[in-house]
Amino acid sequence: GAGVSQSPSNKVTEKGKDVELRCDPISGHTALYWYRQRLGQGLEFLIYFQGNSAPDKSGLPSDRFSAERTGESVSTLTIQRTQQEDSAVYLCASSFLAAPETQYFGPGTRLLVL
């Protein structure tokens, strides 16, 4: 595809429900990143993938958060038992492994937990 795409663009859910966010990176980009941006805050690193493996999961806020990537392509970020503080824009980015400084971001998924 031409760029990074994310779905859904908006998600409203009830507290306690599970949500799954999807990211389709740019074809050929081996590195993939997830960030979170809460209202009025900066981008908060969550996790990144090299291929299908995640060497650094240190940014995941709790064990309710998990992510996977398959085929060195699509990635899903899953939030179990959502809480109101999970409300944020979740951004995905991808890059070539050799050029992590040039990350291409998707438009984000805006999650609202009621």
Added chain:
Amino acid sequence: DQQVKQNSPSLSVQEGRISILNCDYTNSMFDYFLWYKKYPAEGPTFLISISSIKDKNEDGRFTVFLNKSAKHLSLHIVPSQPGDSAVYFCAASGAGTYKYIFGTGTRLKVLA
């Protein structure tokens, strides 16, 4: 603990003048720094970068300055244009890691 700080949440500049956006960091192990620009309802886009072996990098109207001793970097936009109005994030990374720490952003408004 915020390792990358952008202490000015907003900045207004007249068209044609210089915009200076500032960023401070606390981790001396950071060796690569980036600036991203973000328009509403879009993801951030890469603007310019600098490695710790340099103190200046220039790309057209955009120049990034790095002062390692002060742990400070700045982005200069000259001349500023209304289309530059956006939120600007600085980010930093250590050697051998893909983990970028972002600041909270500065909203720049260029007045026509």
